[in-house]
Amino acid sequence: MSSEQPAKKQKMSPQLIGTHNDTFHCDEALAVYLLRRTDRYAGADLKRTRDSAVLATCDIVVDVGGVYDESKQLFDHHQRGFTEVFGHGFNTKLSSAGLVYKHFGQEIIANTLQINLGDTKVNTLWLKLYKEFIEAIDAIDNGISQYPADQQARYRSRTDISSRVGHLNPAWNESVDSTSVDALFLKASDLVGGEFFGRLGYYANAWLPARDLVAAALKKRTEVASSGKIVLFDQFAPWKEHLFELEPEFGITADNQPIYVIYPDETGGNWRVQAVPVSSESFESRKALPEAWRGVRDSELSKLSGIDGCIFVHASGFIGGNSTKAGALKMATTALTL
Structure with a gap:
């Protein structure tokens, strides 16, 4: 053995x-x-x-x-x-x-x-x-x-809240009694009610403060670019909905409306330049970043654009990145001329 x-x-x-x-x-x-x-x-x-x-x-x-x-x-x-x-x-x-x-x-x-x-x-x-x-x-x-x-x-x-509530109903070929249906109704009520109050908390504690930041940035945009076509945020915040609601309040017309928004990314390490869409829910930009930059990254993009620190431009041209605020601003100001 x-x-x-x-x-x-x-x-x-x-x-x-x-x-x-x-x-x-x-x-x-x-x-x-x-x-x-x-x-x-x-x-x-x-x-x-x-x-x-x-x-x-x-x-x-x-x-x-x-x-x-x-x-x-x-x-x-x-x-x-x-x-x-x-x-x-x-x-x-x-x-x-x-x-x-x-x-x-x-x-x-x-x-x-x-x-x-x-x-x-x-x-x-x-x-x-x-x-x-x-x-x-x-x-x-x-x-x-x-x-x-x-x-x-x-x-x-079919994944919106109304559809999700509807999906909680018994199927057409499912045999259930009224007590069971009532229980499902309460489940649906808890679902939509919980989301409602969750949204309320968000609007009060996050949406309104973001609106204040957007308003302040819009008021100072001519300090960033005399044309008023570039908006700068020194901290990340959701801005699209607020920008479109505030533009008419501030008397901003098509001639001087913002084209690009600059902000630090959520990590705070790099910067983004994003094209303003034609509406808050649109994927079409008022002026997308240059076509020649799209889908190009890093040193190749810096060489192509003549701007140091470039990280990327999305294939659709709606957003780009740079390692510095100055670089992101340069990308925006250059894009305005192309």
Whole structure:
């Protein structure tokens, strides 16, 4: 008999999902949630970072990295030239949620329902869920307006509070008594009531202070640029809704309305220059950042623009970044002339 001890089985390390840090969005939040419902990434750990060296250690990366390559498990959608859509009659540009759903959605549905992947119900539900839930997230994250010029909706959204309350009602073919329905009504009441008072607290404690900051910045905008077309915030605050409401109050006309807004990012380390949209809910800008800058990053962008410290300009031109306030201001003033 051999005196050697049997080899111990090595414990497999969990898979690692990578996505960006800082402000999170609906698309990657859903993408990560969905991945953890797949066979391959069930129980996976999560790393939120923009460090490319760290991301390279991840088994799958979503919503960051500038690459879409399913074979390498890279699922970003922000890079210049990305045009991937779901297909099957859907033409909305995908976000990280749509990318993950496109590749893993059928497996997730089959696993959840405990049915065979080839069951026709899987494909039917896969398409239905994209239409009713995922497509709106893709469109919103990519800045696609729901209603084009002809006013015919491009996609459907059924995740608003009214829809969520409606979904609490018994299904048409579900047999329930009035006591059960009353209990569901109370659940719905708690849902919408809780959101109402949550919004009230937000408006009182966050929305009004932000309005004061926007008002002060609008009053001082000619100190930033004599044209009044650049607004500077020394701290991050939500500004769009307030700007559009305050412009008429301040007598701001189309001739001297703000074009760009400059503010520190939420980490306080870098600065953003953002194009003012044509309305508070629009994805179209009054004047987007120059087309030649869009989708270009870092030193390449600095060389192209002639401005030091450039970090990025979004592929749609609605926002850019610089490492300094002076650099962000230079990007805005230069963009006004192009």
